[in-house]
Amino acid sequence: MGARMAGARLVGGTAVARAAAIGVALALSFGALGAVPASAAGTGPLDGVWRMDGYGTLVTVAGGSLRTYDTTRVSCLPGAVTARQVGSPGAHGATRYGEGPVASMTFTPEGRRHAVLALDDAAGVRRLERLPALPERCRQSVDAGPLAVFDRFWATFAENYPFFAAKGIDWQAVRARYRPLVTPDTPDAQLQQILIDMIRPLDDAHTALVHQGRTVYFGLRPGTRVPTTDLRARAAANVARQLVAPARTFGQGKLVVGELPGRLGYLRVDSFDGYAAGDSFQEQTAELDRALDALLPHDATAGADPLRGLVIDVRLNGGGSDALGLRIASRLTDRAYTAYRKVARNDPDDPTRFTRPQPITVRPSTAPRWTGPVALLTSGSSVSAAETFTQALMGRAPRVTRIGENTQGVFSDVLFRPLGNDPEGKDWAVFLPNEKYLDARGRTFDGPGIPPRLRAPVFTEEDLAHGRDSALTLARQVLTTS
Structure with missing residues (x-):
């Protein structure tokens, strides 16, 4: 399980620093519930001990509480994720867990021996099998030497x-x-x-x-430009020079909607997280929908859409939730298609062994959509969920024109692993990836990132100093001549 138990991901330097500075409790800030009794002989269909396929994670359920354990060949430590049941089980025993009244995941049994865990803010599900009991080493005291x-x-x-x-x-x-x-x-x-x-x-x-x-x-790929407050301000000012009217902001300033000359829409997404003050994923999606509704008015589906094209800008996007990126993609298509396939390492001794590929699908939204030309602006500061969003648009028809630079080259959900005796990692903890996101040909873009179709300078000092935005200007040219 990764940041926010998998879906929302740490990105770039500042986001990692911010998360870790508060004790890295973003691995689901469900609060400290204490140790959860682990017994295979529980009172409900989910009570007992479960082993996740991949991820080195055990999950225990007992008395309406859920907790994780992080395992390796040499250790088993209480994980950072604890949650309580929210409401009563639904169809097929599906049970919601989260913090207080806010649920963040659904745990569903599949017979007596298997189960599926779905995280609200993640793409795909995790599959688990039942164990007879919690391994003895998980009950031992933690050596923090x-x-x-x-x-x-x-x-x-x-x-x-x-x-x-x-x-x-x-x-x-x-x-x-x-x-x-x-x-x-x-x-x-x-x-x-x-x-x-x-x-x-x-x-x-x-x-x-x-x-x-x-x-x-x-870590960062060599040569990466870490977005500073000053860079963001200067870049936003140069974009604003090309808009025909002041932009509208949503999502606590992380979503910007504007209009470019020639009836071109503009959407800047600076993060796939942090759109609302609380941690509720439902609040995040509601705020994203507000921004998309402002960009794509309701008469769009009636054939009166005023747009001629759409520019989406994720050049300074540090990442977040894959699910929010897929939600935007669902507003840009009238047919279902595969965004990517996910696999995770699931053999501690064999680095070539992975879980069965899990296809992640973009499905058309019932809300107003734009199915015309799209240009997507990317850079080396497009990280993590910004990259899975970019990958999700590669299967769209008509084809999206990517402009700018290669993305950063990190796609996996992020595992958060305490290494000492504090489950929140306040003594020692580490972040790392364990998944691959595959395209239709089975390739991964980890490392070099996703390349643009058209290369253009991105926020160079020369452009910034002269009030230019070369990549945005090229996007306008592409869309107005298509």
């Missing part, structure tokens, strides 16, 4: 990370080099640097190390 932390850190990557071969990293050799440097008396500062040195060569924006509630390292 330097050697134990190192071993959990190394094993977590060894059993979950899918890209060692693609990046030319021999993880066994990494252990052989660094394990002798750690002793029972290794100071925290020295251990921290060792762990950073181990994962730095991955250059992976979905990797991060947390120590004492603070992000001390996050």
